Amino acid sequence: MDPQDLQFINTLLDGDAELRDKIKEHVVDFDRKTRTMVGTLNKIHSTPSSQVPVLLDSLRPMLLGCQNTTAALAGIIPPEQFWRWKDMWNNSLRAAIFSAVFVEFLATGHLLSLAATSEQLGVREEWKDRFIISVEDYLHGLITMVNELSRLAVNSVTLGDFEAPIRISLFVKELFAGFSMLNLKNDLLRRRFDSLKYDIKKIEEVVYDVSLRQLANPTVTAS
Amino acid sequence: MDPQDLQFINTLLDGDAELRDKIKEHVVDFDRKTRTMVGTLNKIHSTPSSQVPVLLDSLRPMLLGCQNTTAALAGIIPPEQFWRWKDMWNNSLRAAIFSAVFVEFLATGHLLSLAATSEQLGVREEWKDRFIISVEDYLHGLITMVNELSRLAVNSVTLGDFEAPIRISLFVKELFAGFSMLNLKNDLLRRRFDSLKYDIKKIEEVVYDVSLRQLANPTVTAS
Amino acid sequence: MDPQDLQFINTLLDGDAELRDKIKEHVVDFDRKTRTMVGTLNKIHSTPSSQVPVLLDSLRPMLLGCQNTTAALAGIIPPEQFWRWKDMWNNSLRAAIFSAVFVEFLATGHLLSLAATSEQLGVREEWKDRFIISVEDYLHGLITMVNELSRLAVNSVTLGDFEAPIRISLFVKELFAGFSMLNLKNDLLRRRFDSLKYDIKKIEEVVYDVSLRQLANPTVTAS
């Protein structure tokens, strides 16, 4: 091998290794942030409706904190190499997306769009060759939210909120209709989409139970 | 090969082989003991509340019996070689830990600490260079307990005890919150921990079923 | 989970993670060093006899350089945890052992003993509870040397040295006879040892070729 070429390749590889290490540092940090967010969001299952706003308020600064990470990553990814490195932060980013869309649903009952999610996580239009939220990542975030919503439907009833399952049911059905429009390969997304059907089924069951109980015990809702 | 060196190497190899055989004997015995304990603990799923103390009483001497094994192992493991051989008894030890922490929960509703578990299994402070209960093993034992608790939540309802699921739910959620604060690497432990969410979901569903039918009142019991 | 116990567990886990990172750093460095040594030793296959001493001289400082690594590892491994972490540097250490024993054979025609190998790599008697060269690692190093010697028998003939194969043959046969007397339980080691017969066969064929053509006389050289 030509010594100069050997040197050149070594320089390239060292550059890549250095970049990978830098990204890793940010990903470790990102991972820590999103674990805290997901852990905090997990409290929703034992939080009475009245306390939900407080919980959400505690989450907003964390979401905002993710903007540092996306900015940091966008700052070090060389132009047009986004797809080269993105596998490294896939999991953390999907957890952040999940947190953003879940918080929005809990706060407003609305679906946070991909564009709005990008905005919330500080992803800027002008980075589009360095850092974007891909459709796939967004869809993974949505599915994780549905997984949690089926748990929430169950737990909100335990906490005495009999309206929540119905709201959740309508929201999730619409999401499901959206997902049904996609042509998926036999990949992780399709397997997760399949699992989503069980969440919907569970939510339906809760709606069922609640409707029938209300019919039997009209006083329950009132209390 | 120099005859003396050869002799030396052979002595080392033979020593290792002999030690392995001795350890194996104790492990076979340990395995038998823990299988019996786990088998006995399995009866909890069909034991009415009133009979639980009797069942636990039958388990205590078995737990005590494990102290012989840990003492025997500590007696033959050379000081600096604990980590060399510990894979041989990993499974048995984790089963013993599980038994100890499960018995404690069933008896008192509390979590047996790592130090207290070591004590119950007869692992002495002064062996710390020869035989310890590692954090990993303790955590594996806890996870196995949670797996069993989700089953117990279901079966206690069948046995007519509608309060148990609520106690279990509170205990498991607290444990889960604790776990969430640990920095687990991406290994078997992390994977088993992640799978706990299915157990929690199942327990939540039992609590839901019970409270929907107002067979017990979760908020009352919690206080 | 009791906060104190949780704190305690987290301290242990974090300590382990930190130690693992430190070891990893040294292992990456060790790996780089041994790759260079092995790469340099590879030149023996195209080095005429007269140039061998120069080649060996260039290797000695590298071997010496490994002493820094063993010292560094011995400095950070807690006394009783040698066997817990040793898998991390197994490959590098075996490559270093191979280099040491191969250099010795090339320089003197003799087998470097386990004790002498330890010394060359700077492993001190007083570390015996923190860092040793295990018998298995030493034997792996020897087997790798035999693999290379069968190649060297071939290549030394190509380089015009017809005596070398005979020296190699005698050395390897003696080594093999020594090995045959060991009670190898370790599966990988046993399999690699069994595969040595192909190397011996190859060396025998080279000796056959040169003696058939009377290019060298095995019986004379042997004496």
Added chain:
Amino acid sequence: MDPQDLQFINTLLDGDAELRDKIKEHVVDFDRKTRTMVGTLNKIHSTPSSQVPVLLDSLRPMLLGCQNTTAALAGIIPPEQFWRWKDMWNNSLRAAIFSAVFVEFLATGHLLSLAATSEQLGVREEWKDRFIISVEDYLHGLITMVNELSRLAVNSVTLGDFEAPIRISLFVKELFAGFSMLNLKNDLLRRRFDSLKYDIKKIEEVVYDVSLRQLANPTVTAS
């Protein structure tokens, strides 16, 4: 090679080959029979309780038909060579055992013993050096039955029979307790046994569902 010895060896080899072909023929036939039985037994999952006797009646002649096969095999296996050839019919025999024990449970609710299973499949005491049902095969048959019973617990509820799961639960728990007392060394058997806990869990959940909703009373049925 001495012609007489060669002749002798060839006779042995040809004899083995011929025997293998003969056994194969019977095994193909046995396989066909057991596939039909298993296929018919599969109908149990959509058969209302009232029709079960009819289904079982259709199975009895098929079980009887297996006696021809065991007799044929016993007739051609040389006395001391049973264990040499038995792998060839392992699968079919285990399917036949499963069918026999499943039919018995469905008809009487009892466990068919190993001796009684042998008798049903026409295996005679006096063949004990040529054809037996080994303990392993019997236990494999039982495990397959438990796998089916967990499905049956689910499907009997769908068919409106809320008592069946409770009967199944009691039967399986007793069987599992028995199994737990065996010293299983055989790896495959041990693994299949360990997997039974998922079946038991499923059955427990069905019993939970029906008892929670007071569709059946487990304690009454149990007594």
Added chain:
Amino acid sequence: MDPQDLQFINTLLDGDAELRDKIKEHVVDFDRKTRTMVGTLNKIHSTPSSQVPVLLDSLRPMLLGCQNTTAALAGIIPPEQFWRWKDMWNNSLRAAIFSAVFVEFLATGHLLSLAATSEQLGVREEWKDRFIISVEDYLHGLITMVNELSRLAVNSVTLGDFEAPIRISLFVKELFAGFSMLNLKNDLLRRRFDSLKYDIKKIEEVVYDVSLRQLANPTVTAS
């Protein structure tokens, strides 16, 4: 599970486990013996013709020693279970067979028949339902001998014996012709037999080298 049936099954399983342990002990011993024999036979490759008788004399008592093992195994194997357990000693037995047939060839130049091999290893006619040397094992032993003979052809030339390759060539060709007439079904045996052609090719090349240099005259020796 019926307690009596359970007891019965456990007795069978324990009996098997005990027998397996006993056999294992003998196999470990058998393995040690045959490793020593094979190791000693390996010296043939560097033994001058004149010293061969001495080497063979040292092997005869070892071969005789194998009779203890075969007797011990025949003593503990239940009559009809020979084929159940024989895989446990396959390797050792084949090594013993190889040793016997190789010693015979080295001593007399003749092929030891299957019957004579059985006799040498102390396998008695009256054990035929408990312990035999199967045709497969005998043929495996022969193939191993051919593998060694191709090495010996090479090494005898190195040792200055130019007649040996020619004797070996004739012996191996006759053996190969015999083998070719067998109906081998057994996959491993067929594959090992097919690989013999490489050994034959190697031997032919040695004979070629020797005769080309007129170091020996193949046609004269053959007569």
Added chain:
Amino acid sequence: MDPQDLQFINTLLDGDAELRDKIKEHVVDFDRKTRTMVGTLNKIHSTPSSQVPVLLDSLRPMLLGCQNTTAALAGIIPPEQFWRWKDMWNNSLRAAIFSAVFVEFLATGHLLSLAATSEQLGVREEWKDRFIISVEDYLHGLITMVNELSRLAVNSVTLGDFEAPIRISLFVKELFAGFSMLNLKNDLLRRRFDSLKYDIKKIEEVVYDVSLRQLANPTVTAS
């Protein structure tokens, strides 16, 4: 499944199974024939030139005998299904092709063309939708012949024929040039083609040896 369709498919499958059995019978027979031919051809390596015609005469009826098999196969293969079944007789057919082309070379020194090989094996033009010799099979046959020719070059010298290697060398070189024209996938044919280079190298070595000896000992050729 529609009962009629079930019946129909069963008929199709039974037909296929029956055909497969019939083909298998012919293949077993074909295999036996080609093994005998190959075994007989193997004698060429120890047959002096003068006896070669006798050997070839004994082979010709065997080759002719293959015509029965090809005719039988062509008779039972349904039109246009040749490629469906041909894997079953690949090995036998390639052995037959090898025999045909080897006999031709030994008799005439010519390469038997694909068309002539087809003719010799009785494959008729009008069967082209039921039975042909594919290019791939023919090439496999040729490679097997080259494998044997490298052995023959060696052995003919041992038998005192110093002209044969030169004839073989010229013939094989031309074949090699032909093979070099092909574009092969990374499949068996390419691997075998790679191995062919070693055969050519061996033959060249023999030619070398012979040429140099003749130069040194001109009388050798004369004898």
Added chain:
Amino acid sequence: MSPSATTPASSAAAFLAFRDDLDEHNDRRERLIKCSRDITIASKRVVFLLHRIMTEAASDGRELSSRAAAEGHKKLRDVQALFANIREEVRGDRFWRYQHNISPGLQEYIEALSFAHYLEHGTLITYDEVHASLTDESGSPYFPLPVSDYLLGVSDLTGELMRFAISSISKRGGRTKASEVSNFVRGCKADFEGFTPHIRDLSKKQAVTSQSLRKIEEAAYAIVVRSSEYDLTPEQLDDIVGQAV
């Protein structure tokens, strides 16, 4: 025997012919693999289309099935055109030579076709019906239809039916649907069992079918358990819930 007798010229010519033969074979193989991939993708999209239509809200389940089948069949005609395109490539004996290159696409097509057929008729499409879909206007088939591809293709149908049953189970009338699908899949599993010794890989598919069946059975079970708690028919339950939401 003289060296020149090996007729070098003709042997070079022969090998040139062999080269053409092998190149032609490899090129054709490659074209068919690509075509099989195209067919796979198009067929998978038809399956998604069918699921999509079936999850639409509709008062009349039958109307939905008919529309899904109609749209599915329309799209499948494009796939059939891809098969028509390779007709010449696989004419005669060539079909069997390249069968394992075409199989993946063919099986995916059969899966999609059988799904559309099930939605329309509630039955398993027959071998003849599948073969008939791969013929030209004059009814002559593009190539033989291997029984193995038919069986392996329709085996995959059970997985799609499981998805269909799970997603429609909580819709009005979905309970009946789930029980129909459950019986249908149970029947498929039983019928295919007898074929497993003949068809390579069918037993793997049977294992998947068993899993799918279990999922359908458990979904049907959940419905029964719930509705058993009240003394109401499924339809009455549907109506009550309809009011609540």
Added chain:
Amino acid sequence: MSPSATTPASSAAAFLAFRDDLDEHNDRRERLIKCSRDITIASKRVVFLLHRIMTEAASDGRELSSRAAAEGHKKLRDVQALFANIREEVRGDRFWRYQHNISPGLQEYIEALSFAHYLEHGTLITYDEVHASLTDESGSPYFPLPVSDYLLGVSDLTGELMRFAISSISKRGGRTKASEVSNFVRGCKADFEGFTPHIRDLSKKQAVTSQSLRKIEEAAYAIVVRSSEYDLTPEQLDDIVGQAV
């Protein structure tokens, strides 16, 4: 919070856009996989062509190498055209998204190109030279060249060089050739060793290179052993044998 606030219309539109995005991605992926397969086949044929020319009888080895390289480079231009065709498909960041779909073909191309280069210059083609071969007339590259593909591609060269050395070793002058190749491959193996921790799968290729090296070494050994028996140079030996045949 009211159910209607979930704005169904816009969410349906969003999912329709997602569908187009996913479909476009899958279609592009498929086109690139097909292109990669075409490149693989064409590159393998170039390798065969090079071997074929190098085994021709010729008095002058250098002339043969030059001709092989020239014909190889000519054929490689067709492969380069295939790369030019996908330029738009992989423009910008898309290249990295589809890199693992393109890699197989890219590596085969680099293997063939480096073989032609070795025959012409006796050296390892550099990274820049490979990249330069994948640029348009104005010198702007079709896409970035991953170091991993460069290294994995040239690693495969050692296997072809082994074949080349074995088949040319018994030709006149082949002994020198074998020894050159042996040194070259030994150098490649040593140079690449340092890259193995960085490049996934490179250590597997290194194992193959070791085997190839051993084969070349043994071939070179056989030549030396034989010629050592006589007191003649390889060329003299060649002449003597030439007369005998």
